[in-house]
Structures are given as structure tokens and as C-alpha cells.
Amino acid sequence: MTLTVDGNPSGATTTPSSRLQTTMAAARLSFTWLGVRKSLSSHQREQAADSFGAEGKYLSAGKKLLDTSHPAFKAVTSVRSRTVSFWKGVSLPYPEPGIRLIRQDAIAVFDSQIAEFKEELSEAVVQLDQHFGELRQAARIRLGDLYCPDDYPHSLIGMFAIEHDYPSVEPPDYLRRLNPALYEQECRRMQSRFDDAIHMAEQAFLEEISRLIEHLTERLSGDSDGKPKVFRDSAIGNLTEFFERFRQLNVRSNPQLDELVDRACQVVSGIQPHQLRDSSELRQRVANQLGAVQSSLDGLLVDRPRRNILRRPR
Structure with a gap:
């Protein structure tokens, strides 16, 4: 069994990089994701520093806004992890952040699978939003005086999203x-x-x-x-x-x-x-x-x- 690429033109005189350009497409994946950690205000840092006899400007501190171990939150992060794993599993690296190379003949399958992940994420976020009230209440108890209602959106709908596109990695033809x-x-x-x-x-x-x-x-x-x-x-x-x-x-x-x-x-x-x-x-x-x-x-x-x-x- 010889493991060569399927569907690749024989092109004995072509170089590997030119074959890559001919048979592959750039696929970019990015995420909109709610931040669950927030730095303490300067006043809060000063208060924390006082308990150690330290200067606030030399102290870095933050607070965790939500319990990410909650099953509903883990269901959301699971979709992200599986999306990234899928993307990496069907692609090759490329020296641009957020971009990898997929086979041109696999674009339809890739696009369909990412669409499924997007739908799955939307459903998981709806489920998470139903627990948002109890998560904020738990945060109010755990954070004490550090809790601030302004740190939280009114709803989690729209706070998480998967985006993907196919950017050009070729020089613009007008040049x-x-x-x-x-x-x-x-x-x-x-x-x-x-x-x-x-x-x-x-x-x-x-x-x-x-x-x-x-x-x-x-x-x-x-x-x-x-x-x-x-x-x-x-x-x-x-x-x-x-x-x-x-x-x-x-x-x-x-x-x-x-x-x-x-x-x-x-x-x-x-x-x-x-x-x-x-x-x-x-x-x-x-x-x-x-x-x-x-x-x-x-x-x-x-x-x-x-x-x-x-x-x-x-």
C-alpha cells in the first residue's frame, strides 16, 4: 500500500509547493466567545494588595465571572473543541494565523460540517442561556463584593459564534x-x-x-x-x-x-x-x-x- 494523495494531478515536473497551490484552498476559522475572566479594577487591586502589604500597581489579579465547569457551559466549549479538531484533522498548516489549507475537492464537505457545528453551538448556547440566571446567582455568592452586574450581558444568545471563510492566498489579479x-x-x-x-x-x-x-x-x-x-x-x-x-x-x-x-x-x-x-x-x-x-x-x-x-x- 503506497500512501500518496488522492486526486492529485501526476504532474511529475511540478514542485510540491506548486501542487499545494493547485490542489488546496485556504480555510480560515475564528470564534466569537464570551470572556469569563475580568481583571480587577484599580481600587479592587489596591484592596487586595493591602492584605499582603503590597503596592497595587505591582499586583495582577482577576475574577472568574462564570462557573465553566457547569455541564451546560462545558457543552458549549465542547463544540468549539470538536470544531477545531475537525478543522485541523482535514487540513495542513499554513504560516498565517487562523488559516489552514484544505483540499479543494473537500470544500463542500468541510462547509457542510462547519455548518453542523454552528447549528450545534447555537442549540448549546440556548441551553446555556436557560441556566444563565443560576450561574449569575452562583457568581454573586462566590465573588461577594467583587460581583458586578455590569460584567454580564442580559443574555448569552449571540455571545458565542463560529465563523469560517476561504480567504485568497494568491496575489490580486489587478496587480x-x-x-x-x-x-x-x-x-x-x-x-x-x-x-x-x-x-x-x-x-x-x-x-x-x-x-x-x-x-x-x-x-x-x-x-x-x-x-x-x-x-x-x-x-x-x-x-x-x-x-x-x-x-x-x-x-x-x-x-x-x-x-x-x-x-x-x-x-x-x-x-x-x-x-x-x-x-x-x-x-x-x-x-x-x-x-x-x-x-x-x-x-x-x-x-x-x-x-x-x-x-x-x-
Whole structure:
């Protein structure tokens, strides 16, 4: 099984970064989110500092406005976490804050899934708003004199939102007509950004598969109190998910990485967690083979030190 990107033009003469530009689109994700912490006023800081015999200007202090451990609040934050995980799981990094690269042929699926998350968030916020009164009352009790009604909105509806769009990461076409030299300069700058994106993707893939293999190998090797170490099904499942994501997003920029991922895939292909639990011989064989892949990955990580890619501020 060779793990190459699906739907990518063969384009033997194209570069990885040009393939990235041709087959990927920028997807930006952002959030509107209610702040639940607030700094104390200067007067409150002075009062707090007095209890320690300190000067207020040297004290930093804040208050927590709502109990974020409330189930209704956790349901809201869960939607945000799952949205970010989904976005990262179907995309490659890009050296711009809040932007990642997704496959152009996956835009419809991405857009549909984000729409579902938006709807889920709206429903969770409605449920949270129904508990808003009791949350404020609990805050009044816990904060005492620090409680201030003006810190809270009248309703939580509209205080949380998910936004997404597809910003252009290409030079504006009008520059070609108005200033060809500047247009060419912008083309080179954008090309450099995609070169950086290739390196960031390679680094992320390398670090992730290295971590997953190291964890599984450690679980398969040796004993704990004379018994085989316990490992969860997810130790295999996470690797399988990585192989699928690599197949979907790989732009064939690093033949060594491709070969090592393929080797690791071959080692665990068709093996079920219960088989590893039932057979010490199989455990040892898989551990040895993955250990060899890990050694090669370690060498690749050393040979390709992390570059300091600056992300431009938004």
C-alpha cells in the first residue's frame, strides 16, 4: 500500500509547493466567545494588595465571572473543541494565523460540517442561556463584593459564534495589469509562503507519526509487574487514522517520509488490538518492526531541524 494523495494531478515536473497551490484552498476559522475572566479594577487591586502589604500597581489579579465547569457551559466549549479538531484533522498548516489549507475537492464537505457545528453551538448556547440566571446567582455568592452586574450581558444568545471563510492566498489579479513588477514580487512572496507550508506539514507529520509509533512500541515492549503492558485500542486506531489523513493530505514532498509512513502502515495493516493482546510473539514482532521505523524517523527529525517560520500578525 503506497500512501500518496488522492486526486492529485501526476504532474511529475511540478514542485510540491506548486501542487499545494493547485490542489488546496485556504480555510480560515475564528470564534466569537464570551470572556469569563475580568481583571480587577484599580481600587479592587489596591484592596487586595493591602492584605499582603503590597503596592497595587505591582499586583495582577482577576475574577472568574462564570462557573465553566457547569455541564451546560462545558457543552458549549465542547463544540468549539470538536470544531477545531475537525478543522485541523482535514487540513495542513499554513504560516498565517487562523488559516489552514484544505483540499479543494473537500470544500463542500468541510462547509457542510462547519455548518453542523454552528447549528450545534447555537442549540448549546440556548441551553446555556436557560441556566444563565443560576450561574449569575452562583457568581454573586462566590465573588461577594467583587460581583458586578455590569460584567454580564442580559443574555448569552449571540455571545458565542463560529465563523469560517476561504480567504485568497494568491496575489490580486489587478496587480498584473497595474504593476507587473509588483505582481511578480507578490507571486514570489506567496510561493515562499507555500514553501513554508510544505515544511510545516512535513514537520507536523513527522512529529505525529513519531509520537504515535513511540507510544505503541512502548506499550508492546516489555512487561509491567511480570505482565504485558496494557494498551488501549486507540493506540492502533490513532495510527490508522493518521495513515488515512496522510493519504488524503500528502503532497509527496518528502520521499523518505513517504517510505517510512508506508513501512509503518505495512507493519500494522490488518492487525487487530485483540490479536496483539493474545499473542506475545506478534507483539514482539510488531514492536521490533516499528522500532526500526522509529529509528529512521528519529534520524529524519534530526536531519530536518525545525525552521523558525514567522507567522504574520492578523
